[in-house]
Amino acid sequence: MRTPIIAGNWKMNKTPAETKALIEELKPLVQYAAATVVVCVPAVDIPAAVQAVKGSKIKVGAQNVHYMPSGAFTGELSAGMLKASKVDYVIIGHSERRQYFGETDETVNRRVLAAVEGGLTPIICVGEQKEQREAGYTDALVTYQTTIALTGLTPQQVRKVVIAYEPVWAIGTGLTATDEQANETIGVIRKAIAAKFGRGAANRVRIQYGGSMNPKNVKGLMAQPEIDGGLIGGASLKAEDFAKVVNFDR
Numbered sequence: 001m002r003t004p005i006i007a008g009n010w011k012m013n014k015t016p017a018e019t020k021a022l023i024e025e026l027k028p029l030v031q032y033a034a035a036t037v038v039v040c041v042p043a044v045d046i047p048a049a050v051q052a053v054k055g056s057k058i059k060v061g062a063q064n065v066h067y068m069p070s071g072a073f074t075g076e077l078s079a080g081m082l083k084a085s086k087v088d089y090v091i092i093g094h095s096e097r098r099q100y101f102g103e104t105d106e107t108v109n110r111r112v113l114a115a116v117e118g119g120l121t122p123i124i125c126v127g128e129q130k131e132q133r134e135a136g137y138t139d140a141l142v143t144y145q146t147t148i149a150l151t152g153l154t155p156q157q158v159r160k161v162v163i164a165y166e167p168v169w170a171i172g173t174g175l176t177a178t179d180e181q182a183n184e185t186i187g188v189i190r191k192a193i194a195a196k197f198g199r200g201a202a203n204r205v206r207i208q209y210g211g212s213m214n215p216k217n218v219k220g221l222m223a224q225p226e227i228d229g230g231l232i233g234g235a236s237l238k239a240e241d242f243a244k245v246v247n248f249d250r
């Protein structure tokens with residue numbers, strides 16, 4: 001059995017003061033959740049988030065990590081820096097970074113290796129664009145993205161990572177993949193992992209759905225056997241909505 005994992009991706013939202021306020025509001029609402037709960041906050045909000053989650057079950061994540069341990073990489077953060085700041089998770093390869101910031105499958109892979117070696121749990125994003133789904137490329141694409149992202153990890157390391165299947169056309173659009181579409185594609189991702197790292201690793205790895213997931217559609221998605229959680233954008237910015245997603249099983 002895989003423990004569900006619900007993570008908020010705050011994207012470029014909230015100041016440190018707003019971070020403290022949102023987490024304080026969230027804490028009592030998710031205290032008894034069965035799922036792992038993560039908030040992935042902007043880098044400047046990490047200290048406020050780490051302070052605010054104390055005494056709760058909420059874990060803190062970052063939204064990116066560089067692949068080098070240190071050096072002349074203006075604007076970047078290393079896994080060691082994040083770990084020293086008490087970050088546990090890091091989103092890697094979000095489609096917004098692939099679209100706007102030149103992220104490729106190869107750089108995603110390098111970041112994943114750096115994160116794992118640095119003791120962070122990566123939340124690795126994969127997913128197709130609308131045209132790719134319409135052209136019938138979804139399965140081949142997510143298989144490729146997943147395989148490249150995990151290259152160089154051992155099966156023992158793979159079983160601890162988190163994958164987020166985020167169809168690009170469902171992000172921030174209010175459109176969601178149907179429960180069956182999401183389940184089927186996540187099944188394809190799990191098969192790709194099994195082919196390369198074995199059934200044991202594939203059965204353990206947690207794979208989330210992301211893309212307009214909210215209090216209304218979470219139950220149906222989470223009832224699917226392959227779907228182990230969610231990566232939540234818009235609905236993670238309001239404590240009440242995010243708590244409802246986290247507590248989908250009640």
Ligand code: 13P
Binds near residue numbers: 094166172213232
């Ligand atoms: P929305 O939930 O706002 O569609 O965003 C999803 C997402 O990109 C999470 O990483």
